[in-house]
Amino acid sequence: MARRTGRRPGNPDTREAILAAARTAFAERGFDAASIRAIATAAGVDPALVHHYFGTKEELFRSTMNVPIDPAELLPRVLAGGPDGVGQRLVRTFLGVWDSPAGGAAVALLRSAVNNEWTARMMREFLVTQVLRRVLDHLDIDPAELPLRGSLVATQMLGLAMTRYVVRLEPVASADPETLAAAIGPTVQRYLTGDLSA
Amino acid sequence: MARRTGRRPGNPDTREAILAAARTAFAERGFDAASIRAIATAAGVDPALVHHYFGTKEELFRSTMNVPIDPAELLPRVLAGGPDGVGQRLVRTFLGVWDSPAGGAAVALLRSAVNNEWTARMMREFLVTQVLRRVLDHLDIDPAELPLRGSLVATQMLGLAMTRYVVRLEPVASADPETLAAAIGPTVQRYLTGDLSA
Numbered sequence: 001m002a003r004r005t006g007r008r009p010g011n012p013d014t015r016e017a018i019l020a021a022a023r024t025a026f027a028e029r030g031f032d033a034a035s036i037r038a039i040a041t042a043a044g045v046d047p048a049l050v051h052h053y054f055g056t057k058e059e060l061f062r063s064t065m066n067v068p069i070d071p072a073e074l075l076p077r078v079l080a081g082g083p084d085g086v087g088q089r090l091v092r093t094f095l096g097v098w099d100s101p102a103g104g105a106a107v108a109l110l111r112s113a114v115n116n117e118w119t120a121r122m123m124r125e126f127l128v129t130q131v132l133r134r135v136l137d138h139l140d141i142d143p144a145e146l147p148l149r150g151s152l153v154a155t156q157m158l159g160l161a162m163t164r165y166v167v168r169l170e171p172v173a174s175a176d177p178e179t180l181a182a183a184i185g186p187t188v189q190r191y192l193t194g195d196l197s198a
Numbered sequence: 199m200a201r202r203t204g205r206r207p208g209n210p211d212t213r214e215a216i217l218a219a220a221r222t223a224f225a226e227r228g229f230d231a232a233s234i235r236a237i238a239t240a241a242g243v244d245p246a247l248v249h250h251y252f253g254t255k256e257e258l259f260r261s262t263m264n265v266p267i268d269p270a271e272l273l274p275r276v277l278a279g280g281p282d283g284v285g286q287r288l289v290r291t292f293l294g295v296w297d298s299p300a301g302g303a304a305v306a307l308l309r310s311a312v313n314n315e316w317t318a319r320m321m322r323e324f325l326v327t328q329v330l331r332r333v334l335d336h337l338d339i340d341p342a343e344l345p346l347r348g349s350l351v352a353t354q355m356l357g358l359a360m361t362r363y364v365v366r367l368e369p370v371a372s373a374d375p376e377t378l379a380a381a382i383g384p385t386v387q388r389y390l391t392g393d394l395s396a
Contacts, residue, residue: 101274111312113365114312115309115313123365141200148370148377151361151370151371155362157357158356160357162353166312167318167322167352169326169349175347186388196380
């Protein structure tokens with residue numbers, strides 16, 4: 001995980017103003033269309049200050065959502081080794097994060113997204129731009145199929161999170177990660193690279 | 199759907215007392231262990247009155263959760279035709295319910311379960327005793343594998359509901375049911391009857 005040693009915590013009011021402007025921009029315009037420049041203008045600060053406090057646009061986005069992990073650092077492990085077995089590696093990595101102390105924040109985010117349209121929109125943007133897009137970009141997939149494949153993966157991963165951490169249905173709630181990776185990995189693999197017609 | 203034509207609405211206070219006692223019993227003891235007799239005692243009424251107002255224990259359970267559909271009436275359609283294709287029929291039937299006006303209550307229940315441990319417990323009981331058990335009982339499955347298979351099906355179905363109705367991630371959010379049944383049916387089929395090792 002990147003330690004932002006080079007960055008100063010900065011003025012708390014300024015930080016909060018930037019975060020508030022960023023949340024609005026990401027939720028209303030989406031991650032791609034929201035610009036650091038526009039966020040800085042809305043917060044009444046110089047764009048350089050946004051970068052100084054929060055780093056890249058990706059890092060700012062994760063800060064607005066209190067996401068303590070960086071998909072850009074985890075996903076290379078999932079993608080190394082090519083398309084074969086990527087489903088199982090994705091499930092294993094996902095469980096590694098959600099089972100760890102960082103998982104508490106993820107569960108909190110999931111709970112919030114369910115009852116708050118605004119958080120749901122942020123979660124959607126996060127899933128698509130920070131996770132699914134990175135995975136799908138590394139696989140040799142027909143671009144026309146990317147959205148459906150990506151959102152099918154989301155159905156399985158969101159459902160795994162809901163069942164294991166929120167509804168806590170046994171035995172999924174306390175199964176060891178390897179059992180789940182073996183059972184669920186092939187589902188994710190098929191959604192990513194397999195035949196989707198019945 | 200069963201119209202309870204033979205049942206009187208009854209005294210609202212008595213109905214509420216029975217429902218409150220039933221909710222506590224189902225959440226604390228689970229569906230199987232909760233008895234109509236104990237619920238009646240807790241509500242201070244005769245067990246016959248519970249049946250008179252709410253019908254069977256299954257119907258009382260659905261009333262406590264405001265579940266407007268009866269899995270016992272829908273599932274025979276899913277199960278008719280045997281194990282082949284049961285996954286696809288389950289997804290199709292599930293979407294038929296959730297896409298219908300009755301789906302609003304289901305989404306409300308899902309939202310509530312996420313932020314309320316008590317509702318989550320009720321939802322767990324409902325999934326296991328009213329849906330998964332009925333499906334699994336009709337398939338020729340090793341009883342030792344039932345819990346894992348059932349909760350794996352739950353991961354996919356809960357995730358489909360979350361993605362389509364709550365987070366509303368496209369294209370799953372507005373895909374036609376047949377596309378989703380073709381894509382997701384084989385997953386459910388494998389969780390029910392297939393090989394779960396990688």
